[in-house]
Amino acid sequence: MVVIMHVDMDSFFASIEQRDRPELKGKPVIVGGLRDSKRGVVSTCSYEARKYGVHSAMPIAQAVKLCPQGIFLPGDHSKYAAVSQEIRQVFYEFSPVVENTSIDEAFLDMTGCEHLYDTFEDFGKAIKRHIYETVSLTASVGIAPNKFVAKLASDYRKPDGLVIVRPSEVKDWLAPMPVNKVWGIGEKTAKALSTWRIHTIADLRRCSQRSLLQRFGKQGHDLYLLARGIDPRPVEPETEAKSIGRETTFSIDLTELSRLRQVLANLVADVGMRLRQQSLWGRTVTIKLRYSDFTTITRSISLPEPINNDDDIFAAADKLLQQHIQKRPLRLLGVYLSQLTSVSQASLFPDSRRDKLTELIDELNTRYDRAVIYKGRQLGPRKSNHEKGST
Ligand SMILES: [Mg+2]
Known part of the structure; x- marks a missing residue:
């Protein structure tokens, strides 16, 4: 059974300001621009300000009219980003598969x-408590069998809410919701639907798939499914880096395969450690070869599962090297991992012996800020300074 949690901080920027300046507690705080701001828009406002009809995306000038006693702040984005980072760390303590959809x-x-x-309630309470203990801010949490329902659930009892929608409850829970709660239904579509007397999700459910397809094209299919609480979209963890790799230019061109494999092993050790430091796995391994005449080729292999272990990376890269290397002097060798993800099946089973050994090597190499432990394949007949590193 799929279990998706959606976590949404309550009036995030305004709550941070109230947290840091206790004199703002209980007051209508509006973040987005100073009172005289001509072009500013409200990015967040406290719940006290919402009572006056102020909401995000509203021009500051309009917010001033609605709530003249409001406290208007320009906002401190770097502070909010730092708090966001702290919260993200909490998320990763609960699940390795996190999709940050906004700050x-x-x-x-x-x-x-x-x-x-024991229960989803305990789960939800635990993450809320953990967030509060970390950043002294409240979050609203929704737990449901898919993203669509989880997001609606987190929004349902804001602020400081916790709403659990079990698979058997999804259809009834959705039924009375207005159609504009369905992803992809904006104001225009909602208006069009209302001329068909479709106001709620239950109403939408009465439309046949054919009529929705005729009216909305491909989107009609999504609407048909979402109305029934069906949303197969997976949680997609994003990664910032597109690839992680390292290449090295030799001071003397190399031809001997055994020597190249040793260089490759050293490059792999570096790349592997950086992947693991960032909790990333890669599915595509690429090697880069540049010959003395500067012709450069790259060759890649995509694996069925993402990897970040030196042995796995080396096995793939070494195979590519042996397949594609030509018998002429090489001046540069590189190895890259791409199709990065922060998810791995392996992360759910962290205690295999090989991973323990990798962890230990990483820890020592990190502690001494240089490679103090090598695998046999990284060692040559004698220590050589043929390579100079570059990234
Ligand atoms: Mg929020």
């Missing part, structure tokens, strides 16, 4: 973690 919102795939807590 204060994320989906967590909790599938397979159910056994950690």
Whole structure:
């Protein structure tokens, strides 16, 4: 059974300001621009300000009219980003599969973690408590069988809410919701639907798939499924780096395969450690070869599973090297991992012996800030300074 959690911080920027300046507690705080700001728009406002009808994306000038006693702040984005980072660390303590959809919102795939807590309530309470203990801010949490329902659930009892929608409850829970809660239904579509007397999700459910397809094209199919609480989209963890790699230019061109394999092993050790430091796995291994005449080729292999272990990376890179190397002097060798993800099946089973050994090597190499432990394949007949590193 799929279990998705959506976490959404409550009036994030305004709450941070109220946290840091206690004199703002209980006051209508509006972040987005100073009172006299001509072009500013509200990025967040406290719940006290919402009572006056102020909401995000509203021009500051309009917010001033609605709530003249409001406290208007320009906002401190770097501070908010730092708090966001702290919260993201909490997410990763609960699940390795996190999709940060904005500075204060994320989906967590909790599938397979159910056994950690007795009930979903305990789960939700635990993450809320953990966030509060870390940053002294409240979050609203929704737990449901898919992203669509989880997001609606987190929004349902804001602020400081916790709403759990079990698979058997999804259809009834969605039924009375207005159609504009369905992803992909904007104001225009909602208006069009209302001329068909479709106002709620239950109404939408009465439309046949054919009529939705005729009216909305491909999107009609999504609407048909979402109305029934079906949303197969996976939680997609994003990674910032597109690839992680290292290449080295030799001071003397190399031809001997055994020597190249040793250089490759050293490059792999570096790349592997950087992947693991960032909790990343890569599915595509690429080698780069540049010959003395500067012709450069890259060759890649994509694996069925993402990897970040030196042995696995070396096996793939070495295979590519042996397949593609030509018998002429090489001046540069590089290895890259791409199609990066922060998810791996392996991360759910962290205690294999090989991973323990890798962890130990990384820890020592990190502690001494240089490679103090080598694998045999990295060692040559004698220590050589043929390579100079570059990234
Ligand atoms: Mg929020």
